Every structure is written in C-alpha cells, then in structure tokens.
Amino acid sequence: MTKLQAPRIEALKGKVTGAVILPEDDLYESARKVWNATIDKHPALIVRCATTSDVVCAVNFAKENGLVLAVRGGGHNIAGSAMCDDGLVVDLSPMKAARIDAGARRATIEGGATLADLDAATQAHGLATPVGINSTTGVAGLTLGGGFGWLSRKYGMTIDNLESAEVVTAAGEVVRASATDNPDLFWALRGGSGNFGVVTSFEFRLHPVGPGVLSGLIVYPLSEAKAVLRQYREFMAKAPDELSVWAVLRQAPPLPFLPEAVHGQGIIALALFYAGDPAQGMPLIAPLRSFGVPLGEHVGVQPYTDWQKAFDPLLTPGARNYWKSHNFSVLDDGLFDAVITAIQTPPSPQCEIFFGAIGGATSRPAPDSAAYAHRDAQFVMNVHGRWDDSADDERCIRWARDFFKASAPFASGGVYVNFLTADEGDRVRAAYGQNYERLARIKRQYDPQNLFSTNQNIPPA
C-alpha cells in the first residue's frame, strides 16, 4: 500500500466493525495462513468482516483502490485462493452465526462458518444437511463448488439443499438469490465457485439425521486391495442411497483398533456411513466384512457430529499438500492396478488416494439444473500428496502427478472444481463442464470487470 492510501485505510477502519489487519500488525502472520502450508501469499490488507455491511465496505474499497480481491471462507481451498498477493482479502471467519427453524427444517448460516459450526447447530435439533467429511472446512467454499459428503447419496449435493443466499455483488449491492429472486445468480452460485459475489449467508433445507449414526472403518491389508476393490465396485452398484462407502488406500495410521505391527503398513480402508435407522443398516454392511480377511474394524453407532470429525486428525492444517483429482462413472480393473502400484511407494506416510462414492441422489438432477454439471460422477478420486518438509515438495508433487496421469485413461473427463490445485487453470472448463458458457454470460451480468477473479476463474463472456 502506498502512503497515498494510508488515510483511506484509516477511513476504512472507521467504517468497519470488524478488524483491518495490515502487514505490520501482530495478527497478520496468522491471518494470512490457510489450510495448505504450500500457500505463502502476502496480501496488502485483510478485512475481517463482522457484518454484511463490512463486506460491502471491503468490496467497495478494493474496487475504488484498484486492488486484487480474494475471499476467505474456511481457508481450506487447496489452491490457496482465499489469499492473494498485494491485494485485499475479504475474510469472513468471524461471521459464523446460525439460525435454525426446526419446524420448517431450515438453517440460515453466515458465510464464515465451518462444517463443525453448521453440524453443531443443526444436530441440536436432530437435523443436518449434506456437507463434507472434514469438520474444519468452510461451508462457503464447499457449497459454492457443489459440496458432497456422507449424506449426499441420500440427500444430494450441498447445493441441492440450498434454498437461498445473501450475496454482496461486484457492484457492492446486497441481493438475495433463490429460485425466484435473481434466479440466474442462484443457478450460478450452485457450483460456479466464488466467481459471482461474496455470499454472506446461506439458507439450507435440513433432514432428520441421527443423532446416533451407523458408521466406521473396516481395514484390509494392501495385499488384498485388488480383490477388495472389485467387490467394493459390485457392492456400491447395488447399495441403497442410505449407504455410503469410501475406499481409502494409504499407510496405516496408528489407529488403536489395528495391531501395532500394522501401523505404517499399506492398507485399504472402507469408510462406511448409513443415513437411516442403524438397525436397518447393520445387516446391509455385513458383506463389507467378507471382502477378504480384515486387519481390524471400528464400526458402531456414534453421534453424527463425532463421525463428521473422525478424519480431522489426518487432515489438520499446516501440512504441505498437493492434490490431483478425477471423476469416474465406472471403476475399471486397470484403474485398480494403477492405484495399487502408486500407493506401494508413497513419498510420505501421510499420502493417500481415496475414492469417494457419490451417485445416488447426486446423480438425479439434470446436469444443467445448476452450475455443478457432473451428475454422471459415481466416484470422485483424489490423490492427496501430503508432507511436512518443503525439501520434499518436488518428490511428493511428482508422485501425485504420475498417478494422476496413470489413472486418466479410466476417468470420465470431469473434475470437481473444489479439488483443483493452483496450477490447473487448463482444467477449469472441464470443471464447469457443459455449463461453462452460461456461467460466462452470467459472470458478464454480475461481475463484468472480473473483480472476483481469485478463484477457478470464469472470465466474463
């Protein structure tokens, strides 16, 4: 920031009720950190917004001063798009308030909330909406890219449960988007990522869930992975919408239910979740135990909010991460060979490859019913390169890229926008699929100057 702008910053500080954080402030170092430690950006200022009018002030300030603008929800995006260099960050992390209308089964939650905030508020009423599998993820970024998790086969993508949103547009106006208010904007928000404005609150439809849910892990040795994956494929083809099973290949973490000798060895873990009466789910999961000889299992009825946090210890912020992702409509034997080969030589013990089963209710809406286009995706694969030391960057990134290439022949061609890394600008069209052109037209209408460009960007048509 030049000296010329200093009085303007003072004026901004006088206008916002939240905090304006500058490089010389003590809070700056922690405020510029995001989940992925490979991201090291230095914004000129971070506006920690406490209210929608703070967001309006911050957006107008960026425009008036010709600053690049980034928007931070939960700070989890692998591409680090919540931060920018030399520009202004609209940081919504203080805006987490939730309001539940249990009778109408609706939640209204602010744009800086995490999944843990949303789940805690909704579960107080025995309700929930489908979100992701790591509770520290931001509701905003997850929803705007589509959003899926354990409840999605039963109740759809997160966006399929979005009723309305309050949005601060590039013009600095506060508008509501829903099926009846600004319907084009509403269509674009449901998968078009952060391209269309700052969402200050989301209204979701809710469903009765738990509080106790049947869930857990069944773990097999990597030596049995091919047989397990083949049976997994057959099993998921017939599974009811209530049942979600994800397959995760990695080295065994020191889980208490696994023999110590297994820790650090290659495994395939089946992570299961039943969205219904646990007594009805129990017999349905029985076949998962006979795909081979399990090394151990930890399956039972536990609070939904606990299961939503079950993977948090493996996904803590602060590690270095590089991901590559494909969608799959079917799982081919050739893919199984590729994944087993790759996971035999992971470059760090934290690396993993997972197949998240979606399908079910996520596949039923038409591909053009919302900006999220990949209704054909039955599985989303992510190769998680994860390590601690920057000296390992090249080795770990190369491993993820090599597996990505080896698995590409079996993929559908689509990709989930929320799993794209910063160097994948060439996959943005694949991420938005057949809906790209309409998104570019709506972008021209709502953000003709591309103010919201720090994201998987859709330039205005």
Ligand SMILES: Cc1cc2nc3c(=O)[nH]c(=O)nc-3n(C[C@H](O)[C@H](O)[C@H](O)COP(=O)(O)OP(=O)(O)OC[C@H]3O[C@@H](n4cnc5c(N)ncnc54)[C@H](O)[C@@H]3O)c2cc1C
């Ligand atoms: C450990 C981990 C687990 C994950 N698991 C899942 C999963 O199970 N299911 C799933 O669907 N995804 C999952 N994801 C991906 C996740 O959906 C994306 O990383 C998402 O972008 C995170 O949102 P955020 O608000 O935390 O991110 P941020 O980094 O804060 O924001 C990401 C982008 O979203 C936009 N944005 C954020 N907030 C707003 C807002 N209020 N208004 C407008 N635009 C905004 C901005 O463009 C920003 O650049 C996971 C990610 C991680 C790191």
